[in-house]
Amino acid sequence: MEAERQAVVVGAGPAGLSCAWRLMQAGIDVEVLEAQATAGGNVQTMEVDGFRLEGGPHTFMPSADAIVEVAREAGLADKMTASLPAAKKRFIVRQGRMRVVFGGPLSFLASRLLSFRGKLRLLQEPFRTRQRGDPTDTAERFFVRRFGPEAARVLAGAFISGVYAGDISRLSAPAAFPLFWRFEQEHGSMIRGAMKHRRQRRAELAAAGRKPLPVKGLLSFSGGLGTLTATLAAKLGPRLHLDTPVRGLARQAGGWRVEHAGGSLDCRALVLAVPPGPAASLLEPLDAEAAGAVTAVPMAPVAVVHLGFERRCAEIPDGFGFLAPRGQGVRSLGVLFPSRLFADRTPPGGELLTAFIGGVHDAGALALDDGPLADIALADLRTLTGLGREPALVQVRRYPEAIPQLVCGHLERMELLRQRLHDLPGLLLAGNYLQGVGLKDAVASGVAAAREVAVYLQQRGGGEGERDHGDC
Template structure:
């Protein structure tokens, strides 16, 4: 029998953030009556696996990082860690296209940070002036201002234009599908901003960290970065199904898009929020919006117009992924790593090619290669106007030119479109977000979480859900103990 005095909480959005919020809330306050409203007919949001034997294909994320532990912790909490696999041992390296050639990313170069001298001196990705400019980072003075700046500004200032264009831009903008001239350093790579502030630079920061913990730093720099990633052996959808099974019975309501949110009643009332779907409306004591920011803005537009207007300023970018399965024997160039990034200066429509079946076992038969070709992003929005056939033709042409693919048709193919799916953390994001979250806290028992706020990766979205739950349940605890 549900306890009629227990707090009722609505979670809107059944992506990984919404599911994580429900699991954490149930653990923290088991008596809470939780309802998850999910607009579509399935949970998981952007996370979804296509199973077409013998292939296992991820529509979006194919793995997650473990350094920020929240995703792994959720797996531990729900008994899923035995289903996680590590990237394959062979081919743990990535490549960059450089004037049409496929070259390895220099060992020890991590996002924006050079940590080894020899691989930089010997790489063919940079010219000699470019190499010396990058290593000269050691002597670049610290920036005085504490204002946010763009990735482009930070990387060019510290490492030089050539290193930015040849390495940093394709590595970092590929992760965020963003325009590096607008991407906020403080919101996306705060660890390097802090490093400059505390140690005077990136190389200095690396050396200081090495002095403190030589063993850990040398492990990180020795190309073992892939140890910091994991994937569900049977795909993201299997993980999502497991999370759904870990929810309190009956709390997930599919095909229930929330249309609006209203305040239910004035003070001293038990219920605070009225959640309206097309079919009905229900009262709740607390609310967690785990929806993409633009959707949250729409739902809040009448009850909290300022918050809604702030949220609607966070932009999203679109991208398309062409999934192609090819015979390995039809590829002339090297595909022995995990993937290839393509700098904007190469002037190609492709952002990156992931050699997905090299990364994790069980994705395709050994004599075939599962490729994911990423197109579009913030800097190429026009790509989304192309038909599926045109996108496949573009991808085929790029594979011919870049990898020397000589096949006529792909063995298997799909086009996955991500319309307005990647939040863009533009310069000033953290400051605007802090102001918005302050308003949200002042609005009562409501919290926001998901990819639009403090990190786009799966661990970050789960962390944002955990924090939202902790804050909300504290607030509900207080108000329920005051009433009793």
């Protein structure tokens, strides 16, 4: 039996790596067990024939504090790169055409994305301050109340396709859109709330002596978003064990025993930073109610289809890409234009387009072979842009359980989960299914779990050689 560790983290995706990194930085003896042959989860960057392909997400926002802080700590401050100016332009599919998303008053008035009636209803949003929902609201009810039926269908529908690959009628408004929900509850309006939120954030940064990042737009890293996870994995060194699936957990005096493919590890604190399915399987023998709360989080399947072209495609407009609400004549959830976002994504003069296909309304798409999936993306691009060329590169990655769906009842289930974990001292969870589905949420959950582990270990008295972990 190996010596007891202070902490073990199960899972080396963004949440697990961030958690383990923070623990290591705090001087806590930590080991990470990852079932797959590579670390990073779906945040990995691959190099294929000179094309730089992202496994999942492509960017993060400068306001993603946890990502920015972890990146700086890991020595990646000078590796953060801002998207090209062209990325500011975004498109939504409406009536068989890509329409530019308005970015200001003049573009709003000129836009054909919404009808005159739809625009008029949207303009009323700041003045509908008496309308507030209740915690059972679906995203559909919330956005119809705030924006009106047309803007909810088009704008919110596109956003939900792109972020959740989900169903607007099933997602919980307070769980899936907590910031928007809070804006309405506290200020009576999303727009009023957003304006006050920006002012408050600037004041908080100033009070903390921090300056906002001197960039606008979206961020990645030199070498791709996978630079973050690859760097954290490298810094963990021998503490990270790949190809090491965990078989089971057992409580014991003073901590936990983790049974894995190569043996077992004893630890005082344990973090499960794996998706809902594996987390529920490990929790089931310990607490069926906790496992049930995790199992109840549905997952949307998504296929990521990369199309690489040797030469720039003149038919593709400069911009971030397009999102497609349901019922607009295309099957893709959306297509990004990575070579228009960052300059290092293709061989010189090339083009890279990345389509997302599937979601809760088209789960069967993942059963298709690579060729038919590429054909779907190409057909949509030809319909919308007139693209006439065949790609030199096609790469497909399938994620049967890609994006957590924070459906109605999610907040109540997570509260039940927290209550049940009180009876499992030293066991914590991390992951983007808890309070949000983005990369920023995954990293933030890992950072939060590391902080809780540090507090837990301190409360039970530091072991030999431990230092104060309060700043973890």
